[in-house]
Amino acid sequence: MLKASGAAAGAxxxxxxxxxxxxxxxxxxxxxxxxxxxxxxxxAAKVKAGAAPYTAGYAKLTANRHAQSGWTANPQATxxxxxxxxxxxxxxxxxxxxxxxxxxxxxxxxxSAHADTAxxxxxxxxxxxTSLAGSADRFLAAGLYGYQAANAAELVRxxxxxxxxxxxxxxxxxxxxxxxxxxxxxxxxVVTNYWTNWDLCAMAGVLATxxxxxxxxxxxxxxDYFKHGEGLGSIKHAIPVVHDDGLAEWLEAGRDEGxxxxxxxxxxxxxxxxxxxxxDLYGYDDSRFLKGAQYVAKWSLGGDVPYTANTRRKGxxxxxxxxxxxxxxxxVDPNMQRPIWAxxxxxxxxxxxxxxxxxxxxxxxxxxxxxxxxxxxxxGGYDQLGFGTLAFTxxxxxxxxxxxxxxxxxxxxxxxxxxxxxxxxxxxxxxxxxxxPAGxxxxxxxxGDAIGWTAxxxxxxxxxxxxxxxxxxxxxxxxxx
Numbered sequence: 001m002l003k004a005s006g007a008a009a010g011a012x013x014x015x016x017x018x019x020x021x022x023x024x025x026x027x028x029x030x031x032x033x034x035x036x037x038x039x040x041x042x043x044a045a046k047v048k049a050g051a052a053p054y055t056a057g058y059a060k061l062t063a064n065r066h067a068q069s070g071w072t073a074n075p076q077a078t079x080x081x082x083x084x085x086x087x088x089x090x091x092x093x094x095x096x097x098x099x100x101x102x103x104x105x106x107x108x109x110x111x112s113a114h115a116d117t118a119x120x121x122x123x124x125x126x127x128x129x130t131s132l133a134g135s136a137d138r139f140l141a142a143g144l145y146g147y148q149a150a151n152a153a154e155l156v157r158x159x160x161x162x163x164x165x166x167x168x169x170x171x172x173x174x175x176x177x178x179x180x181x182x183x184x185x186x187x188x189x190v191v192t193n194y195w196t197n198w199d200l201c202a203m204a205g206v207l208a209t210x211x212x213x214x215x216x217x218x219x220x221x222x223x224d225y226f227k228h229g230e231g232l233g234s235i236k237h238a239i240p241v242v243h244d245d246g247l248a249e250w251l252e253a254g255r256d257e258g259x260x261x262x263x264x265x266x267x268x269x270x271x272x273x274x275x276x277x278x279x280d281l282y283g284y285d286d287s288r289f290l291k292g293a294q295y296v297a298k299w300s301l302g303g304d305v306p307y308t309a310n311t312r313r314k315g316x317x318x319x320x321x322x323x324x325x326x327x328x329x330x331x332v333d334p335n336m337q338r339p340i341w342a343x344x345x346x347x348x349x350x351x352x353x354x355x356x357x358x359x360x361x362x363x364x365x366x367x368x369x370x371x372x373x374x375x376x377x378x379x380g381g382y383d384q385l386g387f388g389t390l391a392f393t394x395x396x397x398x399x400x401x402x403x404x405x406x407x408x409x410x411x412x413x414x415x416x417x418x419x420x421x422x423x424x425x426x427x428x429x430x431x432x433x434x435x436x437p438a439g440x441x442x443x444x445x446x447x448g449d450a451i452g453w454t455a456x457x458x459x460x461x462x463x464x465x466x467x468x469x470x471x472x473x474x475x476x477x478x479x480x481x
Contacts, residue, residue: 027214028211028219029276029278030158031154031155032154032276033151033154033208033212033273033276034272034273034343034385034391035151035154035155035276039392040107042394043058043107043108043391044107044110046393047108047390053367053368053389054389056368057367057368057369057387057388057389057390057393058108058390059368060370060371060374060387060389061105061108061370061371061387061390062105064101064370064371064372064373064374065373066094066097066101066372067098067101067102067104067105069102069111069114069116070117071095071098071117073095073098073120073124074091075091075095075128076091076092076128077128077129078130078131078132079129079131079132079133079141079145080134081132081135081137081140081141082134082136082138082140083137084134085135089141089145090379092125092141092145093144093145093372093379095124095125096145096152097148097373097382097385098117098121099117099118099121099122099149099152100118100151100155100372100385102115102118102121103115103118103152103155103156104155104387104390106118106156107155108390116159118152119156119159119161119162121152122152122153122162122163122167123163123166123167125149126163126166129170131174132175138178139178139187139201139202140379142175142178142182142201142202143179143182143202143203143204144201144204144382144383146179146205147201147204147207147269147273149175150171150208150211150212151208151385153212154211154212157212168213171209171212171213172209172213175205175209176205178205179201179203179205180202180206180221182198183199183202183206183221183229183231188316188317189314189315189317190313190314190317190321191230191231192312193313193314193315194231195232195251195252195259196233196237196250196252196259196263197262197266198231198232198233199225199229199231199232199238200238200263200266201266202233203222203225203226203229203233204266204270206225207222207223208273210222211273211277219277223274223279226274226284227281227284232251232312235267235285235288235289237251238250238263239288239289239291240310241308243291246291246294247291247294247298247305248288248291248292248294248295249292249305249306250263250299251326253296253299253329253330254327254328254329254330255326255330257299257300257330257331257332257333257336260296260300261296261300261336261338261340262338262380264293264340264344265383265384267289267293268293268340268343268344269343269384272343275404282348282352287354290348290356290359293356294356294358297341297361297362298358299329299332300336301334301365302332302334303358305329306329307328309326309327311324312324312325312326337366338366338383339366339369339370339374339375339384339386339387339388341366341369342363342367342388342391342392342393343392344363345359345362345363346392346393346394350394350395350396351397353396353397353402368389369386369388369389369390370387371384372384372385372386374386
């Protein structure tokens with residue numbers, strides 16, 4: 001039985017879940033990653049009442065093969081992702097999504113068998129997993145599956161059989177060091193070698209682990225990197241140009257649609273997890289993320305958007321080097337979907353009462369959102385936890401100046417940079433390189449594992465590593481804008 005979350009998170013006892021619990025020692029609110037107690041209570045009440053669109057979202061969840069209580073975990077001691085290794089990372093992401101979906105189904109429907117299944121999956125992995133390995137893509141595993149595992153575990157952290165301490169240790173010793181090191185060293189590549197989504201994976205992993213493990217320093221570093229980081233995942237690098245019409249260019253639109261959507265989804269995930277701990281990044285820098293998300297939504301709907309030519313330096317530090325220029329926004333496929341829009345659209349239009357026409361349109365077009373397993377069999381279909389129609393649909397707030405109100409908030413002070421050495425091609429680019437390594441692409445992003453759209457978001461790392469503070473650079477950047 002869930003001791004704190006309890007079956008009340010399902011169909012009964014919903015009123016008792018209105019207030020987030022506070023971690024022992026005054027740390028962070030739990031549950032407090034993508035979903036709070038209030039969120040879980042809302043989902044359960046709306047589904048019980050037969051309210052649309054929650055019922056359609058819940059139907060997507062219950063129909064997914066991962067959301068069944070008969071799921072059995074297949075844990076591995078070492079997970080490999082990337083060329084040149086015996087790749088087995090699909091086992092990890094399938095099990096994580098099964099744990100998340102069962103846990104979410106428990107909270108909404110109230111059947112404890114689903115909570116038990118989620119706990120059994122997560123316990124099996126924390127008892128066996130010791131390392132992540134492979135090419136640069138191993139950092140995709142560290143970032144993507146790290147933040148996802150933390151979210152799945154957050155939903156059952158109070159279950160009597162869940163090995164909380166052991167799971168925290170796994171996140172801290174297997175996933176977090178890789179994410180931290182990537183943001184510091186970027187796999188020993190120049191800081192712009194990796195596109196936006198690489199940083200965002202690592203950032204999401206650091207933030208989720210910090211909250212789950214009540215590590216305020218980790219949370220502070222992640223938030224500071226969002227604001228001031230040297231890599232392309234920090235907000236002013238990911239969204240470098242703001243236009244007078246209220247739209248702001250998403251850098252990776254110059255690469256391709258799939259990666260741009262991935263990046264928007266990851267930044268939204270980052271902002272939502274921070275919001276649930278009292279940190280408003282959705283509104284940071286005059287709601288810069290809103291402007292970038294609106295840009296990507298308009299573009300993905302087939303609208304014309306401007307794009308300022310952008311040249312990235314790439315290559316290994318002290319090794320080969322080159323550059324690549326993206327000159328315009330790439331073409332789009334109107335049928336391409338990722339389950340990312342409900343969360344972002346509902347924050348800005350329902351929590352904040354703002355107008356966001358393109359977000360509203362694309363959220364309606366992609367509803368009801370599914371999750372892992374609903375968007376193809378390969379890794380790209382598992383980059384987001386999904387089910388946003390169920391999880392993030394909200395009634396409109398009475399006021400229009402919503403602020404996050406969790407138990408604790410974190411200040412941000414440290415920033416850093418990091419790198420992974422292999423070029424990633426832009427959709428429309430001209431590239432020049434000298435002495436390209438014999439091994440070819442230095443920063444492979446799982447491009448061989450595409451499902452119509454490539455789902456890559458890599459992160460590279462070595463054990464340990466803290467995000468070094470670069471106050472002088474931060475002051476310089478803030479002064480420039």
